[in-house]
Amino acid sequence: DAGITQSPRHKVTETGTPVTLRCHQTENHRYMYWYRQDPGHGLRLIHYSYGVKDTDKGEVSDGYSVSRSKTEDFLLTLESATSSQTSVYFCAISESRLSRDTQYFGPGTRLTVL
């Protein structure tokens, strides 16, 4: 998984609680992405980062926030988790801003919101 770890790998939480997922990379890649994967929807981009403290919204950003204080860490926060946020979350990294470059994916975090 190309020097990318995600933590936790599994989490069960209750509606209304805050949740933070962590993505950590050892590749020193500049670009990082958070996706969610749901049956029937494929992967959808939540937020992405193009540098330390530089982030922007993706396709499905409502209810999520991100932070990147160091090159190697990209945090995804659900301020108040809802059942619709039950999903598998993947972090990805990329070396450059060019869409022709490969994205490398982490192993995923399975989140269940009860």
Add this chain to the structure above:
Amino acid sequence: SQQGEEDPQALSIQEGENATMNCSYKTSINNLQWYRQNSGRGLVHLILIRSNEREKHSGRLRVTLDTSKKSSSLLITASRAADTASYFCATDAPGGTSYGKLTFGQGTILTVHP
């Protein structure tokens, strides 16, 4: 709506047979990529084809791109049980290549029986 959509949704074949998956997209692209996802794992990049290319090969993989039809196909020749996985096409975001954003299709589930 999804930029890329794969067809068929599921494909079941015997070892040694060829597997063909198709991807259609809606808007113009610069590049199209194919990724594989084994059960419970993150996505792994397989191959990229640029909009000015018509065909590309990598080992047992053959990808074609028809920009006039806005479609691509992935052919896996002489399939093996280890090829059992989900396969996704990904296109760069409509309107440009800003920050490497990709849009993924819903995927084709390939099962190769020994």
